[in-house]
Amino acid sequence: MPAASDREITASLGVPVRRVTAAAWFGCGCLAGVAGVLLSDLVALDATALTFLVISTLAATLVGRLRSIPITFAAAIVIGVITAELTPISSLSTYRDMTPFVVAAIALLFLSRRRVISVGRQGV
Amino acid sequence: MESAGVKTADDTTANEGTAPEVGSRQSPRRPRIEPRSLVRPVVIAALVLLALLLIPSIFSLYYVDAWTQVAIYSIVTLGLGLLVGRVGMVSLGQGAVLALGAWVAARLLFATGLPYPLVLLFAGLITMVLGTLVGLPALRLSGLYLALITLMLAGAITVVLTTINFPNGGSGFTGYDGSTVHIPPIRRPSVATTDPAFFRYSMIVAIVMFVLVFFHIRGRPGRAWAAIRQSESAALAAGINTTFYKLWAFALASFVTGVAGGLVAGSFRYLNSLTFTTQDSITLLAVVLMGGAYSMTGAVIAAFLLKFLQALLNDWGVSPDWLTILFGIGVLQVLTTAPRGIVEQFPKDMARLGRLIAGLFRRRTPAAEPAE
Numbered sequence: 001m002p003a004a005s006d007r008e009i010t011a012s013l014g015v016p017v018r019r020v021t022a023a024a025w026f027g028c029g030c031l032a033g034v035a036g037v038l039l040s041d042l043v044a045l046d047a048t049a050l051t052f053l054v055i056s057t058l059a060a061t062l063v064g065r066l067r068s069i070p071i072t073f074a075a076a077i078v079i080g081v082i083t084a085e086l087t088p089i090s091s092l093s094t095y096r097d098m099t100p101f102v103v104a105a106i107a108l109l110f111l112s113r114r115r116v117i118s119v120g121r122q123g124v
Numbered sequence: 125m126e127s128a129g130v131k132t133a134d135d136t137t138a139n140e141g142t143a144p145e146v147g148s149r150q151s152p153r154r155p156r157i158e159p160r161s162l163v164r165p166v167v168i169a170a171l172v173l174l175a176l177l178l179i180p181s182i183f184s185l186y187y188v189d190a191w192t193q194v195a196i197y198s199i200v201t202l203g204l205g206l207l208v209g210r211v212g213m214v215s216l217g218q219g220a221v222l223a224l225g226a227w228v229a230a231r232l233l234f235a236t237g238l239p240y241p242l243v244l245l246f247a248g249l250i251t252m253v254l255g256t257l258v259g260l261p262a263l264r265l266s267g268l269y270l271a272l273i274t275l276m277l278a279g280a281i282t283v284v285l286t287t288i289n290f291p292n293g294g295s296g297f298t299g300y301d302g303s304t305v306h307i308p309p310i311r312r313p314s315v316a317t318t319d320p321a322f323f324r325y326s327m328i329v330a331i332v333m334f335v336l337v338f339f340h341i342r343g344r345p346g347r348a349w350a351a352i353r354q355s356e357s358a359a360l361a362a363g364i365n366t367t368f369y370k371l372w373a374f375a376l377a378s379f380v381t382g383v384a385g386g387l388v389a390g391s392f393r394y395l396n397s398l399t400f401t402t403q404d405s406i407t408l409l410a411v412v413l414m415g416g417a418y419s420m421t422g423a424v425i426a427a428f429l430l431k432f433l434q435a436l437l438n439d440w441g442v443s444p445d446w447l448t449i450l451f452g453i454g455v456l457q458v459l460t461t462a463p464r465g466i467v468e469q470f471p472k473d474m475a476r477l478g479r480l481i482a483g484l485f486r487r488r489t490p491a492a493e494p495a496e
Contacts, residue, residue: 051403055279062272094287101280108273109261 059100063107079103176327180320188323190435192391195326198427199333199384201412202420203377206337208409209417210346211373212353214271217258217278219405221378223285225251225385230291230310230395231299240313240390244329248382255378256371263370266356278405282397290395309393326387333380334420345372410451414458416465425466 011017043049060079064072079100086096179191204218229247232238238246262273293308294301316325340346348369351359359366389395411430416422429451434444462469 048401048403052279055275055402058272059276062269062276066268095283098280098283101276101283104276105273105280108265108269108276 056097056100059104062104065111075103075107172327172331176324180323185319186439187435188320189391190432192319192323192326193431193435194424194427195323195330196384196387196391196427197431198424199330199380199387200408201415201426201430202334202337202423203380203384204408204412205415205417205420205423205426206341207373207377208412209419209422210341210353211349211370213370213373214267214409215274215374215377216271216405216409217274217281218377218381218408219400219402220278220281220285221251221255221381222385222388222404223400224254224281225382226389226395226400227285227290227385228382229386229389233310233389234291234293234299234308244383244386247386248379251382251385252375252379255381256375259371259374259378263367275402275405279402282400282402285400286397289397292394307394310389310395312390312393322391326391329383329387333383337376337380338420340376345369345376349373407448407451410455414451414454414466416467418464419467422465422467 007017039053043053056079057076060076061072063075082103083096083099086092086099175191180188183191200218200222204215207213207215207218225247228250229243232243232246233240236243258274258277262270262277265273288298289300289302291299292301292304293299294304312322313325316322341349348359348364348366351362351364352366352369356366388399392399407430408426411426412423415424415426415429433447433450437444437447458465458469
């Protein structure tokens with residue numbers, strides 16, 4: 001599936017690109033549905049709050065550079081633990097919603113420190 | 125007098141052919157302004173003048189406020205259009221920059237007695253510095269990563285602003301006094317305290333910002349940005365300092381958005397964190413893409429879509445959530461069929477419609493048809 005990032009080359013290798021992408025979307029949808037069911041106890045069922053949640057989860061995928069699932073999983077757990085652990089610290093408690101963003105920003109800037117010139121491409 | 129017709133200044137290839145026609149006039153050729161090239165600026169200036177003078181008298185106060193929001197947010201969409209269209213950098217954080225500008229302006233308005241234009245200038249400058257600081261590390265990123273990191277930073281700024289709250293007349297750095305019962309409104313410029321006057325004030329500030337960006341686009345930065353958008357490696361090879369010009373774009377976009385934030389502070393008069401949400405940044409990008417990121421008229425159309433439609437739907441009793449659906453579908457449509465936005469697509473579509481209708485009429489004309 002990582003090869004699906006460059007569709008034409010992959011298609012010329014004989015991989016059924018559309019089927020693979022459809023499978024990816026399907027799996028993603030299933031996992032997101034399961035996550036939603038699990039979250040229903042924890043989060044207010046409000047459209048804006050849930051959208052904000054998705055933006056926070058983007059942070060974990062950014063740390064994984066959209067390439068590695070184990071790293072994304074680890075990052076998500078780290079972010080969740082840090083957010084929860086900040087609750088009892090009264091001075092930082094109100095800022096704990098910032099955790100995903102700060103972690104993602106630091107990780108992104110740290111990980112891309114060697115890339116200087118951006119190559120024009122359709123995706124990443 | 126001038127029989128060879130009017131020529132533009134850089135049309136030199138035709139000059140050699142017609143030089144004998146002009147005769148013995150050996151005077152140095154002064155660049156002449158072609159009459160046709162003046163029509164567009166004059167029309168735009170006339171429309172703007174009409175809007176400035178007539179809108180407060182035609183529309184009710186509710187719609188005058190809506191037009192004020194259109195004027196203010198056209199500055200914001202101008203900044204974002206500059207980043208997305210001219211330079212090719214997608215920034216999902218302009219809503220947070222706007223909130224930052226509003227915060228700085230509100231703090232200055234409460235703490236000092238500076239005249240309003242100075243407050244706007246300082247708000248713009250401080251926001252420019254902060255925006256450049258944010259843009260500095262993000263320069264290495266492009267495309268998706270840049271969009272996501274600006275979204276992350278916007279989320280962070282939103283959380284911070286929700287925590288420290290907007291100034292409400294208190295003292296200290298944040299200027300927030302949680303215990304006051306009577307919150308003073310943010311003051312407006314002394315010449316424009318009423319809503320119609322504030323509308324004209326906002327329009328004049330918007331015109332100044334548009335002129336500022338216009339001169340940037342026409343000058344060296346605009347050419348550098350066009351080169352960077354085309355291909356960054358080619359621009360580097362041509363000797364353009366891409367880092368500097370990208371930072372300049374960030375700085376300019378942040379400056380105009382900061383000034384717009386100052387106007388928002390004066391327009392709403394009471395600010396809270398609900399005025400600026402993270403979704404606003406995403407909606408801003410959506411309307412900029414729909415209106416047309418590559419032109420300045422597109423910025424005005426984007427602001428109209430964002431703010432006037434909302435006011436219209438509110439007035440008609442329709443839920444403004446329909447707009448979110450409209451913008452979502454609109455972005456999909458724009459990106460797949462009309463990448464240059466409404467401002468380029470609408471005239472083309474109208475022309476096509478005109479040709480279709482003309483074709484129908486031509487087919488109906490019996491003289492043109494062979495006998496059947």
